[in-house]
Amino acid sequence: MNTLTISGSPHVHGDDSVKKIMYGVVYALIPAILVSVYFFGLGAVRVLLVSSIACMFFEWIIQKYIIKGPPTINDGSALVAGVLLAFNVPANMPSWILIIGAFVTIAIAKMSFGGLGKNPFNPALVGRIFLLISFPVQMTSWPKPSALFAGDALTDTVTGPTPLGLLKEELGKGRTVPEIMQEMPGYVNELLGNQGGCIGEVSAAALILGALYMLIRRIITWHTPVAYLGTVFVFTGILYFMDPLQYVNPLFHLVTGGLMLGVFFMATDMVTTPVSRRGMWIFGAGAGILTVIIRIWGGYPEGVAFAILIMNAFTPLINRGFKPKRFGEKVADA
Amino acid sequence: MNDVLIFSVISLSAIGIVAAIVLYGVAQKFKVIEDPRIDEVEDALPAANCGGCGFAGCRNFAEALVDSATQHENIDDFFCPVGGTDTMNAVAEILGLSVEEKDPQIAVVRCNGSRQNAPQKIVYDGPATCAFAHNLFAGESGCPYGCLGLGDCVAACDFDAIHMNAETGLPEVNDKCVACGACVKACPRDIIELRPKGKKDRRIFVSCINEEKGGPARKNCKVACIGCGKCVKVCPFDAITLENNLAYIDPEKCKLCRKCVPVCPTDAIHEVNFPPRKPKPEKKEDGEKRGQPAQKKEAAEKQEAGKKNEAGKKNEAGKKNEAGESDKTNNE
Amino acid sequence: MNQWLNFTKGFIRENPVFTLLLGLCPALAVTSSAFNGLGMGIATTFVLMSSNMVVSVIKNYIPDKVRIPSFIVIIASFVTIVELVMQAYAPSLFKALGIFIPLIVVNCLVLGRAEGFASKNSFVSALIDGLGMGLGFTFALTLLGAIREMLGSGSLFGYTLVSGDMILVFILQPGAFIVLGYLVAMFNKIKKSA
Amino acid sequence: MEYFVIIISAIFVSNIVLAQFLGICPFLGVSNKVDTAVGMSFAVLFVMTLATLVTWLIYHYVLAPFQITFLQTISFILVIASLVQMVEIILKKISPPLYQALGIYLPLITTNCAVMGVALLTIGKDFNFLEAIVFAISNAIGFGLAMTLFAGLREHLDLMEVPAGMRGVPIALVTAGILAMAFMGFTGLV
Amino acid sequence: MAKVESSFKNMVLTLFIITLVASMALGGIYTLTKEPIETAKKAAQEEAIRQVIPEFDALKESVVDPVDGSEPLVFNVGYKDGEKIGTAVLSYSNQGYDPTTIKVMVGFRPDGSIYNTAVVQQKETPGLGTKMELPSFRDQFKGKDPGKFDLRVANDGGDVDAITAATISSRAFCAAVRRAYQTYKNEWEDEK
Amino acid sequence: MGGVHPPENKISAGQKIIALDPPEQALILLNQNLGAPSKPLVKKGDEVKAGQLIARGEAFISSNIHSSVSGKVLKIDSVMDASGYKRPAVIIQVKGDEWEESIDRSKGVVKQISLSQKEIIEKIKENGIVGLGGATFPSHVKLMVPEGKKAEVLLVNGVECEPYLTSDHQLMLSKGEELLVGTSVLMKGLGVDKAYIGIENNKPDAIGHLSELCRQYKGIQVVPLKVKYPQGGEKQLIKAITNREVPSGKLPVEVGAVVNNVGTVFAVYEAVQKNKPLFERVVTVTGKSVKKPSNFLARIGTPVSMLIDQAGGLPENAGKIISGGPMMGKALLSVDTPVVKGTSGILIIDEAHARRVPLMPCIRCGRCVDVCPMGLEPILLAQLSEHEMWDKAEDQKIMDCIECGSCHYTCPAGRPLLDYVRLGKNKVGQRIRNRGK
Numbered sequence A: 001m002n003t004l005t006i007s008g009s010p011h012v013h014g015d016d017s018v019k020k021i022m023y024g025v026v027y028a029l030i031p032a033i034l035v036s037v038y039f040f041g042l043g044a045v046r047v048l049l050v051s052s053i054a055c056m057f058f059e060w061i062i063q064k065y066i067i068k069g070p071p072t073i074n075d076g077s078a079l080v081a082g083v084l085l086a087f088n089v090p091a092n093m094p095s096w097i098l099i100i101g102a103f104v105t106i107a108i109a110k111m112s113f114g115g116l117g118k119n120p121f122n123p124a125l126v127g128r129i130f131l132l133i134s135f136p137v138q139m140t141s142w143p144k145p146s147a148l149f150a151g152d153a154l155t156d157t158v159t160g161p162t163p164l165g166l167l168k169e170e171l172g173k174g175r176t177v178p179e180i181m182q183e184m185p186g187y188v189n190e191l192l193g194n195q196g197g198c199i200g201e202v203s204a205a206a207l208i209l210g211a212l213y214m215l216i217r218r219i220i221t222w223h224t225p226v227a228y229l230g231t232v233f234v235f236t237g238i239l240y241f242m243d244p245l246q247y248v249n250p251l252f253h254l255v256t257g258g259l260m261l262g263v264f265f266m267a268t269d270m271v272t273t274p275v276s277r278r279g280m281w282i283f284g285a286g287a288g289i290l291t292v293i294i295r296i297w298g299g300y301p302e303g304v305a306f307a308i309l310i311m312n313a314f315t316p317l318i319n320r321g322f323k324p325k326r327f328g329e330k331v332a333d334a
Numbered sequence B: 001m002n003d004v005l006i007f008s009v010i011s012l013s014a015i016g017i018v019a020a021i022v023l024y025g026v027a028q029k030f031k032v033i034e035d036p037r038i039d040e041v042e043d044a045l046p047a048a049n050c051g052g053c054g055f056a057g058c059r060n061f062a063e064a065l066v067d068s069a070t071q072h073e074n075i076d077d078f079f080c081p082v083g084g085t086d087t088m089n090a091v092a093e094i095l096g097l098s099v100e101e102k103d104p105q106i107a108v109v110r111c112n113g114s115r116q117n118a119p120q121k122i123v124y125d126g127p128a129t130c131a132f133a134h135n136l137f138a139g140e141s142g143c144p145y146g147c148l149g150l151g152d153c154v155a156a157c158d159f160d161a162i163h164m165n166a167e168t169g170l171p172e173v174n175d176k177c178v179a180c181g182a183c184v185k186a187c188p189r190d191i192i193e194l195r196p197k198g199k200k201d202r203r204i205f206v207s208c209i210n211e212e213k214g215g216p217a218r219k220n221c222k223v224a225c226i227g228c229g230k231c232v233k234v235c236p237f238d239a240i241t242l243e244n245n246l247a248y249i250d251p252e253k254c255k256l257c258r259k260c261v262p263v264c265p266t267d268a269i270h271e272v273n274f275p276p277r278k279p280k281p282e283k284k285e286d287g288e289k290r291g292q293p294a295q296k297k298e299a300a301e302k303q304e305a306g307k308k309n310e311a312g313k314k315n316e317a318g319k320k321n322e323a324g325e326s327d328k329t330n331n332e
Numbered sequence C: 001m002n003q004w005l006n007f008t009k010g011f012i013r014e015n016p017v018f019t020l021l022l023g024l025c026p027a028l029a030v031t032s033s034a035f036n037g038l039g040m041g042i043a044t045t046f047v048l049m050s051s052n053m054v055v056s057v058i059k060n061y062i063p064d065k066v067r068i069p070s071f072i073v074i075i076a077s078f079v080t081i082v083e084l085v086m087q088a089y090a091p092s093l094f095k096a097l098g099i100f101i102p103l104i105v106v107n108c109l110v111l112g113r114a115e116g117f118a119s120k121n122s123f124v125s126a127l128i129d130g131l132g133m134g135l136g137f138t139f140a141l142t143l144l145g146a147i148r149e150m151l152g153s154g155s156l157f158g159y160t161l162v163s164g165d166m167i168l169v170f171i172l173q174p175g176a177f178i179v180l181g182y183l184v185a186m187f188n189k190i191k192k193s194a
Numbered sequence D: 001m002e003y004f005v006i007i008i009s010a011i012f013v014s015n016i017v018l019a020q021f022l023g024i025c026p027f028l029g030v031s032n033k034v035d036t037a038v039g040m041s042f043a044v045l046f047v048m049t050l051a052t053l054v055t056w057l058i059y060h061y062v063l064a065p066f067q068i069t070f071l072q073t074i075s076f077i078l079v080i081a082s083l084v085q086m087v088e089i090i091l092k093k094i095s096p097p098l099y100q101a102l103g104i105y106l107p108l109i110t111t112n113c114a115v116m117g118v119a120l121l122t123i124g125k126d127f128n129f130l131e132a133i134v135f136a137i138s139n140a141i142g143f144g145l146a147m148t149l150f151a152g153l154r155e156h157l158d159l160m161e162v163p164a165g166m167r168g169v170p171i172a173l174v175t176a177g178i179l180a181m182a183f184m185g186f187t188g189l190v
Numbered sequence E: 001m002a003k004v005e006s007s008f009k010n011m012v013l014t015l016f017i018i019t020l021v022a023s024m025a026l027g028g029i030y031t032l033t034k035e036p037i038e039t040a041k042k043a044a045q046e047e048a049i050r051q052v053i054p055e056f057d058a059l060k061e062s063v064v065d066p067v068d069g070s071e072p073l074v075f076n077v078g079y080k081d082g083e084k085i086g087t088a089v090l091s092y093s094n095q096g097y098d099p100t101t102i103k104v105m106v107g108f109r110p111d112g113s114i115y116n117t118a119v120v121q122q123k124e125t126p127g128l129g130t131k132m133e134l135p136s137f138r139d140q141f142k143g144k145d146p147g148k149f150d151l152r153v154a155n156d157g158g159d160v161d162a163i164t165a166a167t168i169s170s171r172a173f174c175a176a177v178r179r180a181y182q183t184y185k186n187e188w189e190d191e192k
Numbered sequence F: 001m002g003g004v005h006p007p008e009n010k011i012s013a014g015q016k017i018i019a020l021d022p023p024e025q026a027l028i029l030l031n032q033n034l035g036a037p038s039k040p041l042v043k044k045g046d047e048v049k050a051g052q053l054i055a056r057g058e059a060f061i062s063s064n065i066h067s068s069v070s071g072k073v074l075k076i077d078s079v080m081d082a083s084g085y086k087r088p089a090v091i092i093q094v095k096g097d098e099w100e101e102s103i104d105r106s107k108g109v110v111k112q113i114s115l116s117q118k119e120i121i122e123k124i125k126e127n128g129i130v131g132l133g134g135a136t137f138p139s140h141v142k143l144m145v146p147e148g149k150k151a152e153v154l155l156v157n158g159v160e161c162e163p164y165l166t167s168d169h170q171l172m173l174s175k176g177e178e179l180l181v182g183t184s185v186l187m188k189g190l191g192v193d194k195a196y197i198g199i200e201n202n203k204p205d206a207i208g209h210l211s212e213l214c215r216q217y218k219g220i221q222v223v224p225l226k227v228k229y230p231q232g233g234e235k236q237l238i239k240a241i242t243n244r245e246v247p248s249g250k251l252p253v254e255v256g257a258v259v260n261n262v263g264t265v266f267a268v269y270e271a272v273q274k275n276k277p278l279f280e281r282v283v284t285v286t287g288k289s290v291k292k293p294s295n296f297l298a299r300i301g302t303p304v305s306m307l308i309d310q311a312g313g314l315p316e317n318a319g320k321i322i323s324g325g326p327m328m329g330k331a332l333l334s335v336d337t338p339v340v341k342g343t344s345g346i347l348i349i350d351e352a353h354a355r356r357v358p359l360m361p362c363i364r365c366g367r368c369v370d371v372c373p374m375g376l377e378p379i380l381l382a383q384l385s386e387h388e389m390w391d392k393a394e395d396q397k398i399m400d401c402i403e404c405g406s407c408h409y410t411c412p413a414g415r416p417l418l419d420y421v422r423l424g425k426n427k428v429g430q431r432i433r434n435r436g437k
């Protein structure tokens, strides 16, 4: 007879695993990767490669020589962080800065806390914000998107503003929204990705496609995204309703900047967001409000990254304050 | 003297005096009766109110100290980073906690069911905590009394004094042990006991707590105490008692004569830090069931040799292990 | 007590910033450059040493109940002296350190040493303790400042070492926390292995 | 609108702990548990408001008229220290529960840069009386916010296996750094 | 040595003595440092003025309300050999990146053109906004006649090249200079 | 709320119940119920008959034990229980199969309920009936509704939500009539006039069969239930059928419900109507590599090894033997341990699936929180338990956990959540008890 195994119940296990979830996210990112390569060409390829390789390298070396634990690079989380970091920078980001960003992402924001699952803040976002604050020039000069087959794909020196940046700047000069909107790429382009911005955030459509995949595979739940998008839509909608000359159409907010990327791939990072459904609602709504506040009244044209990071800080309190409904908490009337 | 000087002197002194008088008045009027030791302790603290101790200010800390001293008679969990050890000693003195020296004790692990002596029959697949495994099942060797080898005791020790021996799968205590008893409390099977360190660091104890009858006990572990009572008979000082099929040596009565050690048919009695023994030719026939006295003696010798090599420094369990191994090859 | 040990303890074993975690506000706030750190360190050292000395001299003449207020007044006086002198002779440094100069008065380190050490020890010990702790504090601030300055603006004590873009965060607030975090970790390790 | 600016700025944009570096000692020392952090925050709110009020009066009615503003530091600390002690004694007598909730933090507050710092900043910014009070309250709220968030994060980290070398203060500082970074998102709000 | 007992008299007396000594010492030191502090302050001010107007041997200070009705500005008119050779205007702007007011000293030649500028106070982000102190930025203003040179950043349609990634600070700097110029022009025209 | 959907794997579903012969030697453990062990009444050498009382439950929560075989008492000694610990047991050398005369061994169904409420409870107690749904709680205690509470409805638990197990299913198919009589008996014992039989939708044949039969019984109704684990948990069942939630720390009677497993109901039928003590029960023996997955009617005290032999022998690749279902069952240390009243099945798992999935760090995905049927936060409870923060664990209602294992089942990181929660429950329970003292 074989040696019997003893363990506590249950003795069977569902068939999902951390690895499957992480690689699921990577698959979900593929449409956006393709769009970014289409619009930003080799620059995007370089950024993606440098970032993910650097992230995996730092994960491997820190786990091996500093934490001295079993290798963890295979679990896929470093790859996810790497791709998402790349998604958060412009295509012309110098590699050395990107490597610093990868170091911050993995070494400071993730491994210092003990690696996967322990970090209270979203590593890729910490990396992004770190770079944004440290290298504002490089982080805010956006190459103009130009379709891969449009001819001037490789002469990517032309830079242009992001729609949100343009909006904020022009509003600052006292122009009105309808005037400014004349210069915008238009909703269809914004949806498809033909706009200035970080390589991963430009195409709302590709991101939604990926999100659908994750929803179907039950990697993410719909609560946070719905709460987040809903809040942004309602909040900006109210403002737009009050003064359409000063405040832009809510749809514009949904398809520009990093909102879709943030909503579907970062506000859903389970490690750094609340565990209960109730908590997810609060998280999403809070992030939505902060995003709008920063976008409209803050110093930065884009607020998604900051909003999520700030809500990450609130997550433990949310987890503490918004418990799932306990069975028997309130006796239902029969 | 210029104006500035005069104004300074007047205003500042005024502020100072007003503050002093008001404070004094308020203090008198709103006096609250408290444990006077709190004040004493507070006085002994640096009054930096830095929060470094994790409390909201020195007074709060003092209250916690007095409280802990009253309730648990120790203040080991507290530390003031500004004042350091001196301050803490001073506080301990105020609170009357200067512990009088007891007979130095040490933790001993009363199980020798190493991987070799008590081979694994079952694989445990779960969290590495003895507390849980103990609730779940009898143990990988099947011995329901034996060490589970998952190291709750190791985790409990703050003094780096107890470690797992990877080879035997048993914990070993080293001389850093301060007999705090944390491991004793942590072990769900009550395997660890605090015993007097003994003269010259020598001690003799039964390294087993199995209360099963001989047969079942031996089925799981070669070095289990089978409750045969031979040691009880041979002990000239009445130091050994037998209860529930298990011998226990009272450290107070034991004079470390070592007579019991060789008579034990299963090698369950341990001697620690003794010089090697001269081979005794007249050893009594033992082991009704085993009937292999010669091998037994050989094992005992080996064990002693092992002890010598390790200069009596290492832990009991580790040494015993070698004996166990030779046993195994002979036995099965 | 061995005065040499007494003097050196502030550097690593009982470094006020890295191991005792006292006086963190100035340690974080003014260390955007090594020079500022040094200046703040020296100012604090002066206050620490002087108040330690005075306290050790008058310790027996002060009734217990007004001990703390008295010490505070003594410390505050020295702080004001520093303020005035600095304003007169190093105005730009004074400006850079801002309200953290008057805030020396609430630095737990200063009061802590006065209460915990000077009020119980001799004049000489108190002086050496004050000096040692002060220098330890200065060392910590300067180190912190140097690292932040180097990473954040590529210079050291104002001399440019690397030109071009540097990692701006390090001279901003988050950088202060992060660098201090890793330094504390490092000192813990050194202390353990020592 | 002026007050709105003061409030937003003190709570979010130049948060007293994360951007001004005041009150770091209690921020690190008393942030192990959310409950303690909340208690401390309320105590700070109380003392900071009171202290700012009194020091403002002293400055404008004693120090400034006599032109002895150089005594600012020493007189402020004296006033704050005795004020806090007085409040503590009174509280202990008249309301033991409140003392348990707030009072125990009071001594810690005396030697905390935040209270003194706000008193000094108020003078530096030339606020009028009402502005001074709003400023003090907002800063206290900012302190409470940072403190509570941080305590939540630390409670969370307590349940995690943080690598040995980083456990405790180091990781707390790194966390504070990231928190400060997140708060930089508020720049430009006012 | 026996400690002094905590009686009411002793307590008050001790505190009184300590505060007395402290205040006397401080008062003394204050009197001693008063002079140097004033000098240091003056020196700093003069240093800035010296940077922004040509060599002078006498200064005349006046306070002028700006045209837009905001806080008054300090004018320092420099004379050489009795002749007016330039006016240093201490102007400010609250639109910097940091809430702290930016103070800029702007020197005008008698003909109304800018002689030079100097930053007296700013707390912008090191490495970004602080670049306004560098000559590379301020030199743009040297010798420019604000009548012909649009004192706004290029982004806003003016002639000033903003510091990279610090448009806000640059804008604030320009605003301060504009304020100085307008007030000066007003004064100057009044004089005429 | 909550719940998971593990693959059902009811491979023995179609197997009729086969009555097994008594074993050569019966090992009857003296603690077969939740609560205090029973006191032996026989001694070495005594001759006993099947159905003879051999140990009496003296404490309030305790139950009688009857011999399941006839023969001679070999000894009263300790025997290895499922977890490998030695427990006192009566060991009987079997000779023939002679039953107590008082037992009605006729085939027919006795429908007439002649006993009074009190007598019913007494009968149930006498005959050693305990809950067969898993908890082995003495059934007569459940029927004695505490002062001030009122039972309104009886719920019969025919859910059998555990994967693999089919004993209740077969029982419902083959003993429908008896079950309904048993239900009526229990209704009378409780003094209620309503009973619901809850059955999961994956057993349409049982639902159909019982619905058909219960037309003739007043007040009994079959309720088909959604397929979801742990639908059969007492509190979940009450919620599903009556839409009432038993408050934390309270008993089902709080909301007027009493739940009994179908096995228990059948045992009650036999005890009350046929005077037969509980000494045999239906046990499913199953597993992917088991040659003949079966449902056996086995005597209490039969060694597990014998059941396995009857089902075609222990497969070569057996890696884990479980008493009970895969979600809540207990892994056995050895096949020498005997069947007890609570043994609902023997499940043999292949070596390939015996070990747990590789352990990863928790990624805080919250799935354990989602699936917990009690609305707890398993991950938080596990962490608190791991860090020995018992007070907080108690605040977080660790004692409410019903140990269903859904959390561990679903965790993508393979965290041993239930293991830690169980550890915590143990410690917290101890603390609560100590406080009571």
Ligand SMILES: Cc1cc2nc3c(=O)[nH]c(=O)nc-3n(C[C@H](O)[C@H](O)[C@H](O)COP(=O)(O)O)c2cc1C
Pocket (backbone or CB within 6 Å): A132, A133, A134, A136, A140, A299, A300, C172, D184, E097, E098, E124, E125, E126, E128, E129, E130, E162, E163, E164, E165, E166, E167, E168, E169, E170
């Ligand atoms: C941490 C940080 C500090 C900044 N400090 C300044 C500053 O001091 N002055 C400034 O004009 N812009 C500063 N900025 C940049 C502004 O937010 C904004 O990006 C910039 O002013 C836009 O100018 P541009 O059009 O030249 O890029 C800072 C940005 C960050 C992230």
Ligand SMILES: Cc1cc2nc3c(=O)[nH]c(=O)nc-3n(C[C@H](O)[C@H](O)[C@H](O)COP(=O)(O)O)c2cc1C
Pocket (backbone or CB within 6 Å): F034, F131, F133, F134, F135, F136, F137, F141, F142, F143, F144, F145, F146, F233, F234, F235, F251, F252, F253, F258
């Ligand atoms: C200490 C204790 C006392 C109980 N008392 C009663 C009772 O008085 N009435 C009752 O209906 N059930 C009582 N129960 C039974 C429980 O409600 C429950 O049916 C039993 O624990 C089995 O449930 P399970 O199989 O879902 O675990 C009691 C259980 C315990 C542990």
Ligand SMILES: Cc1cc2nc3c(=O)[nH]c(=O)nc-3n(C[C@H](O)[C@H](O)[C@H](O)COP(=O)(O)O)c2cc1C
Pocket (backbone or CB within 6 Å): F130, F131, F132, F133, F134, F135, F136, F137, F157, F158, F159, F160, F161, F162, F230, F231, F232, F233, F234, F235, F259, F260, F261, F262, F264, F265, F328, F402, F403, F404
């Ligand atoms: C997670 C869980 C699942 C359960 N599933 C079932 C089940 O499928 N069928 C069943 O009869 N009892 C099940 N039980 C036991 C019931 O909760 C309850 O104890 C039983 O129905 C009471 O009846 P009894 O006392 O007759 O055993 C389950 C218990 C738990 C905790």
Ligand SMILES: Cc1cc2nc3c(=O)[nH]c(=O)nc-3n(C[C@H](O)[C@H](O)[C@H](O)CO)c2cc1C
Pocket (backbone or CB within 6 Å): A021, A022, A025, A077, A078, A080, A081, A082, A084, A110, A115, A116, A117, A118, A119, A121, A122, A123, A124, A125, A219, A220, A265, A266, A267, A268, A269, A270, A271, A272, F363
């Ligand atoms: C749905 C989902 C979203 C994720 N989003 C991020 C992300 O935004 N940033 C990141 O660094 N890692 C992300 N990860 C990977 C992983 O959770 C993350 O690196 C952990 O925070 C590391 O502990 C994501 C993973 C999943 C499953």
Ligand code: SF4
Pocket (backbone or CB within 6 Å): B106, B107, B156, B157, B158, B159, B160, B161, B162, B173, B176, B177, B178, B179, B180, B181, B182, B183, B184
């Ligand atoms: S826990 Fe205490 S008694 Fe046990 S080994 Fe460590 S020091 Fe010794």
Ligand code: SF4
Pocket (backbone or CB within 6 Å): B109, B130, B146, B147, B148, B149, B150, B151, B152, B153, B154, B171, B186, B187, B188, B189, B190, B191, B192
């Ligand atoms: S001695 Fe006890 S605590 Fe230590 S490993 Fe063995 S069973 Fe566990």
Ligand code: SF4
Pocket (backbone or CB within 6 Å): A275, F361, F362, F363, F364, F365, F366, F367, F368, F369, F379, F407, F410, F411, F412, F413, F414, F415, F417
């Ligand atoms: S299901 Fe597992 S990984 Fe997810 S939160 Fe729970 S314990 Fe963590």
Ligand code: SF4
Pocket (backbone or CB within 6 Å): F368, F371, F372, F373, F374, F375, F376, F377, F378, F400, F401, F402, F403, F404, F405, F406, F407, F408, F417, F418, F421
């Ligand atoms: S915590 Fe308990 S009740 Fe909740 S899912 Fe886990 S085992 Fe089930």
Ligand code: FES
Pocket (backbone or CB within 6 Å): C022, C023, C024, C025, C026, C106, C107, C108, D022, D023, D024, D025, D026, D111, D112, D113, D114
């Ligand atoms: S130094 Fe600021 S609170 Fe301690």
